[in-house]
Amino acid sequence: PREVIEKTAQAVLDFNGSGLSIMEISHRAKDFQPVVDEAVALFKELLNIPEGYSVLFLGGGASLEFCMIPFNFLEKKAAYLNTGVWAKKAMKEAKAFGEVVEVASSAEATYTYIPKDYTVPADADYFHVTTNNTIYGTELHEDLDSPVPMIADMSSDIFSRPIDVSKYICIYGGAQKNLAVTFVIVKNDAVGKVSRYIPTMLNYQTHIDGGSMFNTPPVLPIYAALQTLRWIKANGGVAEMQKRAKEKADMLYAEIDRNKMFRGTVTDKADRSYMNICFVMNDEYKDLEADFLKFATEKGMVGIKGHRSVGGFRASCYNAMPKESVQALIDCMQEFEKLH
Numbered sequence: 001p002r003e004v005i006e007k008t009a010q011a012v013l014d015f016n017g018s019g020l021s022i023m024e025i026s027h028r029a030k031d032f033q034p035v036v037d038e039a040v041a042l043f044k045e046l047l048n049i050p051e052g053y054s055v056l057f058l059g060g061g062a063s064l065e066f067c068m069i070p071f072n073f074l075e076k077k078a079a080y081l082n083t084g085v086w087a088k089k090a091m092k093e094a095k096a097f098g099e100v101v102e103v104a105s106s107a108e109a110t111y112t113y114i115p116k117d118y119t120v121p122a123d124a125d126y127f128h129v130t131t132n133n134t135i136y137g138t139e140l141h142e143d144l145d146s147p148v149p150m151i152a153d154m155s156s157d158i159f160s161r162p163i164d165v166s167k168y169i170c171i172y173g174g175a176q177k178n179l180a181v182t183f184v185i186v187k188n189d190a191v192g193k194v195s196r197y198i199p200t201m202l203n204y205q206t207h208i209d210g211g212s213m214f215n216t217p218p219v220l221p222i223y224a225a226l227q228t229l230r231w232i233k234a235n236g237g238v239a240e241m242q243k244r245a246k247e248k249a250d251m252l253y254a255e256i257d258r259n260k261m262f263r264g265t266v267t268d269k270a271d272r273s274y275m276n277i278c279f280v281m282n283d284e285y286k287d288l289e290a291d292f293l294k295f296a297t298e299k300g301m302v303g304i305k306g307h308r309s310v311g312g313f314r315a316s317c318y319n320a321m322p323k324e325s326v327q328a329l330i331d332c333m334q335e336f337e338k339l340h
């Protein structure tokens with residue numbers, strides 16, 4: 001949100017009236033610990049995180065967590081649901097640590113749906129899911145049931161709906177979507193159970209013990225995240241974020257379904273993401289794809305080109321995206337239809 005960006009920009013110029021930038025203070029400076037503490041407290045409050053979990057702010061992105069997860073939790077066998085590029089990358093890392101069972105995959109259909117009928121082995125150490133598939137626009141709108149503890153990559157949908165954290169031993173995500181920092185929510189007593197040596201920086205225990213301050217954390221992203229968490233709280237919390245996300249998504253999907261020039265790519269409507277809305281030109285208008293992109297860009301649309309691996313269009317409607325911006329895209333689509 002604009003106000004989050006403005007407050008963060010102000011702290012880059014002058015943090016808490018100290019005359020110093022947030023980027024040049026020590027992370028051990030007395031004014032910074034309260035930033036981390038409040039961010040952790042708001043995480044716990046907004047997501048209703050039960051006792052016994054830690055919230056960590058780390059560097060390395062979700063991609064480093066793909067490796068830290070199996071390093072810390074995979075003793076013998078882990079189950080993964082293959083719903084896209086990110087799930088596949090997570091599986092690739094896990095294979096270095098033990099047996100990886102792909103319980104189901106929608107790769108054969110370019111990940112345009114989320115598989116439903118599969119069995120999670122009861123002897124797996126964990127079951128890993130990607131709750132929102134940023135590239136393909138599919139999303140799990142509810143927490144699944146699993147016979148073993150779950151782990152979720154929530155990089156692109158965290159804070160967009162209430163979650164039952166107790167179903168998970170770990171939830172993690174990268175930055176630059178609903179939050180500016182890489183985060184990990186980890187169940188304390190699930191850590192320390194594997195028999196291998198874990199390098200210090202890759203061991204969750206290090207960061208639990210150090211309160212994300214074992215070494216210099218991403219200070220500026222944590223500050224920006226705190227402003228975002230305050231904004232979410234002031235705007236009604238995750239239930240309200242979910243309501244707004246659904247409203248925005250319903251508006252845009254309705255136009256995609258109505259407009260003769262476009263169609264959605266996700267085959268099972270129940271799987272349609274509220275965060276990343278993917279669509280293509282209908283076959284008879286395929287030749288106009290570049291024209292629509294140019295038309296929409298000239299009208300001020302930014303970043304609606306689909307991911308390079310799927311093409312078409314992707315409207316990312318993260319929490320900060322106002323309804324008016326979604327309406328502006330709809331207007332573009334309607335004007336383009338009239339022109340043709």
Ligand code: PLP
Nearest residue numbers: 061062063086134155156174175
């Ligand atoms: N997982 C998901 C669902 C993502 O959308 C992304 C990035 O877009 C990643 C993982 C990778 O995140 P990072 O760039 O922080 O490694």
